[in-house]
Amino acid sequence: MILTYLADIHTHSIASGHGTSCTISDMAKEAGRKGMKLLGITDHGPGTLASGTSSYFRGLPFCPRKRFGVEVLYGVELNILDIQGHVDLSDELLSNLDYAIISMHGQNYRSGTVKENTLAYQNAMKYPAVKVLGHCDNPAFPVDYDALAYTASRENVIFEINEVSLTPGGYRGDTRANNAEILRCCLKYQLPIVLSSDSHGKEHVGDFTYAAEFVHQTGFPESLILNNQIPRLKVFLQTR
Template identity: 80%
Template sequence: MYLSDIHTHSIASGHGTTCTISDMAKAASKKGLKLLGISDHGPGTLASGTSSYFRSLPFYPRKRFGIDILYGVELNILDSAGHTDLSDELLNNLDYAIISMHRQNYRSGSVSQNTEAYINAMKHPAVKILGHCDDTHFPVDYETLARAALRENVIFEINEASLAPGGYRGDTRAN
């Protein structure tokens, strides 16, 4: 049984779902979850949440259908310096941030450049999770990344796509 899911996308992410936050909380409640994290894509993703959307999240209800709600963002890493697509002002008012590399926002570099990009991005205090860093399109040095994540108190995400050899991220099982 799962107690929480904190990498979820509502209709505000602009892809794949037509669910509102209330719809998602209701479904989470029916599944017996205790905690739901809403982490819509940052504004760098086509048709995703705008700055005003993320500015309003801290004012949303913290409990819906008996489920505790956290409000975060899945940030797009933009470059090897670790820049992301949401301002510090907005990030500092959210509960957490996931940092991820997406092909439309980050041009994959060498293993060391990609690793450096993750490490630099995870230094922001709002960042708590490394999102799908097993993606074969963005090779990284996992030992170096794991040591940096430990220092920064950031966790690795492993989701169902991480274990799907035929997925769009490639065969990520070894990663």
């Protein structure tokens, strides 16, 4: 039996562009309707076309922390820009957000060798706000998962298992082998993971249908999945 999970910390509102018209309140209302307890809003950084500006991220810390009975965290999905691990939001703005996800997107980062891509992630992990490696299962950006997991365990960063990546017919292609390797390495280093919907809009908030099925089929231990361990998840995100 696959559990129902209570937290989703990788979601996007209208501020990320991509055609969605859902506000943060729309997202929280849907999360509350589904019985969720914790929602993380992680709109794309300014490097993404039509996404949130610096002013948007500056204002997020002043937004309500509780909406429709759901606790809301305010973060960002940063774009990795180069092998040096530079990202598209300033240290000042990052320090005032709850956490950051780091991801590679083709419009901002030109994929290199396995060694180069791995180094880019490792360098980006050194920002204190960075807590989650976003969809690094993408075959377009090959990496050394063992090296990433080792660094993540040292830097207090975790992997996500991304619902969009594992949805059949998804635009990232077949990511199952990469996700299996992520889970193997996380188990090796006893590194927790988080299931992420990566929902753009309210429709898929808290939807881990394929991600949860995949993780449980591999026998990955529930004790290392943080979505239902909300106090532990919040402490983890707040540790800099």
